Amino acid sequence: MDITLNPYIMRKFFLGVFVLCTSAGFSQSKKTDPNKEAVIESVSKHQQELVSISDKIWAYAETALKESKSSKELADYAEAQGFVVKRGVSGMPTAFIAEYGSGKPIIGIMGEFDALPGISQKAQPTREALQAGAAGHGCGHNLFGAGSLGAAVAVKELIAKGKLKGTVRFYGTPAEESVGGKIYMARDGLFKDLDVCLDWHPNPEIAASTQSSQAMIDFIVEFKGKSAHAAADPWNGRSAVDGVEAFTHGVNLLREHVLPSVRMHYAIKAGGDVPNVVPEYGKVWMWVRDSKRSVVDQVFARVNDIAKGAALIAGVEVKVTVQTGDYELLVNRTGAAALQKNLEILGPITYTPDEIAFAKKIQEAQGHEQTGLDGAIYPLKETKEHPEGGSTDVGDISWNVPEITLTTTTAPKNTAWHGWAVVACGGMSIGHKGMLFSAKALAMTMVDLFENEQLRKDMRAEFEKRKGNTVYKAYIPDGPPPVPANN
Ligand SMILES: [Zn+2]
Structure with a gap:
């Protein structure tokens, strides 16, 4: 040394x-x-x-x-x-x-x-x-x-x-x-x-x-459907994974219509367990980034609309939770x-x-x-x-x-x-x-x-x-941060 x-x-x-x-x-x-x-x-x-x-x-x-x-x-x-x-x-x-x-x-x-x-x-x-x-x-x-x-x-x-x-x-x-x-x-x-x-x-x-550096927002999109036997009575089920698929498809269509500086990336964290059960829960972890916080805000609003649209398509419920974000x-x-x-x-x-x-x-x-x-x-x-x-x-x-x-x-x-x-x-x-x-x-x-x-x-x-006139407002919720689960 x-x-x-x-x-x-x-x-x-x-x-x-x-x-x-x-x-x-x-x-x-x-x-x-x-x-x-x-x-x-x-x-x-x-x-x-x-x-x-x-x-x-x-x-x-x-x-x-x-x-x-x-x-x-x-x-x-x-x-x-x-x-x-x-x-x-x-x-x-x-x-x-x-x-x-x-x-x-x-x-x-x-x-x-x-x-x-x-x-x-x-x-x-x-x-x-x-x-x-x-x-x-x-x-x-x-x-x-x-x-x-x-x-x-x-x-x-x-x-x-x-x-x-x-x-x-x-x-x-x-x-x-x-x-x-x-x-x-x-x-x-x-x-x-x-x-x-x-x-x-x-x-x-x-x-x-x-x-x-890039501004970003880190959020979770969760879909909640209704479980059913995938062969016996699928018409009684509402698939949360349909919600996930419609959501990610919508996000990928959005890519064409954002500024070249925007970056969107996601991981599917929950997408059903077995093929013969209509899945009742789906989860996507996603980040949106841009060189400006103001653009991140605009894109995030559109992603929220896509999440709502995906839930309507699949007949399921959706919840979007912001975890954190950087200026x-x-x-x-x-x-x-x-x-x-x-x-x-x-x-x-x-x-x-x-x-x-x-x-x-x-x-x-x-x-x-x-x-x-x-x-x-x-x-x-x-x-x-x-x-x-x-x-x-x-x-x-x-x-x-x-x-x-x-x-x-x-x-x-x-x-x-x-x-x-x-x-x-x-x-x-x-x-x-x-x-x-x-x-x-x-x-x-x-x-x-x-x-x-x-x-x-x-x-x-x-x-x-x-x-300028920007008033700083952190992306995070009140209270202390949760200890990340995947550490
Ligand atoms: Zn570092």
Whole structure:
């Protein structure tokens, strides 16, 4: 495991500092912000602890809303570092808030820690389960939680020394992979008093994110009919599976008449048990997505009509239940530009020959070109009108508070996400390097946010402009989320 600070990165750091100071018109003798140097040192000082926390959460591999040991690992560490910790917020035992300092500004940072079912994997480049059938961190959330907390601790140390004024708040956000814990926390107003919030996500490339995500709604359609003998008296029966078939047929006709950006996908969860009984129950689990929440709302209304029509055709009853939904991410380019400067100061992540060989072996195992790892820093990208596929509950937070999102390399390119290879990299030095890099970059950006009131104002102005008149309303029902059954 090679997690010591690479001398190349340090060299780039000081070079970057020099360039930044010169370009900002400072005298060349002036060093970078000492607070930024201090947070980098803090992450280095705590790196063994952060790696240990990440590795423990990786090994626990607890799925959505069952992350009790993982959540405790992070919350206990925050408490030991002097944070005031509130556990079990928004009706979720594994959701927590850890806060240090007082007064404004209040800068938040989020950490996830839930795993995915069925993808257990050893930290090696060939496929082999750590425990057959168990869960695994196929989205790198073990790194996400530990890295964000590392950044919060670094900032806390500066507040404790009186070098920064205000409050740093870490959000322990469970169940990103299912019901979306952040949405419940947002519904309860837990992000309302923040000035800015930050997050990061494991990825095959480093970027200060300037891209949105897809809005989506997740719902269940249930049909209830009347059972009968399928041969003796089928005329006395009303088939719930007829309802399911008419519904899915209707949805598939609808595909022609929605915007190209719309995605609709479903799974038939119940469709009768045996052929010789008219089935009385049918169930479809469906998602509708688009690059805009407003379009998702329109399509969902039409899908509701199709469900009613299907029930009429089959002579059965229908019930549609919304489980959850995400907003699209509201981009904040002002915040991304501030983060970008810090990525350039830190410079690229470099890898050892062993790490590159590990990555290439993974690419080979998955039938991809063996390009190794990409730890480069690229220029800030243009924002696409329609984001690539995928939704996140960070989207909901971004409609409540200006958000800065970082993605950091923790696995090779073309790696199937939510799969064994991401689990493998997240449990060894490739993942650890990404996690420590993220902690530093986010802590440096938080230093900017604490020190620079104009940056906070500019981020808020962009946020208000992009949000317009939209009033945030979570898709979820009242009360705490149900623990997902298929975890
Ligand atoms: Zn994820």
